[in-house]
Amino acid sequence: MEKNKLSNEAIVTIALYTLSGGTRSFDLETIAKKADELAKVRFRWISDKDMICTASVRDALYNVRQKPKEYILQKSKKYLLTEKGLKFAEANLGKIKKFDQSKSRIRGLDKEIYENTKNRLISTQAYQKVKNNKENEINIKEANQFFRLNDYMTISQKKEKVQKIKNLFINDKEFKQVIDRIANQINQEVK
Numbered sequence: 431m432e433k434n435k436l437s438n439e440a441i442v443t444i445a446l447y448t449l450s451g452g453t454r455s456f457d458l459e460t461i462a463k464k465a466d467e468l469a470k471v472r473f474r475w476i477s478d479k480d481m482i483c484t485a486s487v488r489d490a491l492y493n494v495r496q497k498p499k500e501y502i503l504q505k506s507k508k509y510l511l512t513e514k515g516l517k518f519a520e521a522n523l524g525k526i527k528k529f530d531q532s533k534s535r536i537r538g539l540d541k542e543i544y545e546n547t548k549n550r551l552i553s554t555q556a557y558q559k560v561k562n563n564k565e566n567e568i569n570i571k572e573a574n575q576f577f578r579l580n581d582y583m584t585i586s587q588k589k590e591k592v593q594k595i596k597n598l599f600i601n602d603k604e605f606k607q608v609i610d611r612i613a614n615q616i617n618q619e620v621k
Contacts, residue, residue, distance in 0.1 A: 436525060438490035440518070441469045443501045444526050446511055447519030455508035462487040468526055544598060548605065551576060551595075556612045565611050573615035592616055 436444075445464035449456050462484045466473045475481040491509055494501040501515030511519065551557055556568045556576040574580065577595055579588050592613050599606045 436469075436522065438472065438486065439494045439499065439501075440522055441465050441472065441526065442487055442490040443494055443511070443515050444468065444519045444523055446502065446509060447516065447523065452511040452516040452519070455505055455510035457508055458484055458488055458491070461491065461509060465490075547595070547598060548602075551609075556615075557608060560608045560611050565615075568612065568615050570615060573612055576612050577616060579616065588616065 442461060442465050445461050445468055446452070446456060448468070449460065449464055462473060462482045465487055466482045471479070473482050473486050475483050491502060491504070493499070494515065495504055499514070499518075500512055501518055503510045503512055554572065554576045556572040559565055559568050559572070577588075577592050579591060583591070596606065596609055596613065599609055
């Protein structure tokens with residue numbers, strides 16, 4: 431199945447549409463169950479993959495009620511598609527069935543740390559040398575800068591810091607390979 435990700439807002443709009451074709455209103459939990467059926471994993475808790483995170487669904491419903499979208503109306507504790515939402519859902523229904531809508535969730539703060547760390551690592555000399563197939567030219571100073579290691583750290587502190595970076599990018603296989611290649615320089619020093 432190809433990947434063509436729709437936003438969470440699009441998923442909840444289509445979920446509401448598939449429940450009744452836009453003719454009835456539904457509560458948050460019902461919409462959350464349908465959204466979970468359409469996009470497995472995306473609306474699940476991070477700490478317990480068996481639980482649907484209604485907060486994520488509620489946030490998406492809030493966003494589609496705002497201008498300029500205005501796809502959904504909230505009536506007390508129930509949600510109903512607007513005409514605009516109905517048209518959007520009908521136009522995008524095929525996408526949700528044709529493409530894989532799952533994605534792993536990263537908490538907001540974790541996502542910010544992930545993105546900031548990745549941007550920092552990409553800007554280092556060690557990263558640039560690995561990407562240009564010149565990893566044998568990486569000196570220990572550049573490798574230490576990549577992992578933010580210093581001479582005041584113990585060997586175990588250095589190993590822990592390197593492992594934390596590896597763990598952060600465990601699901602980004604290509605980037606993790608670059609990290610492993612640079613970590614080999616650190617491992618040679620630590621031995």
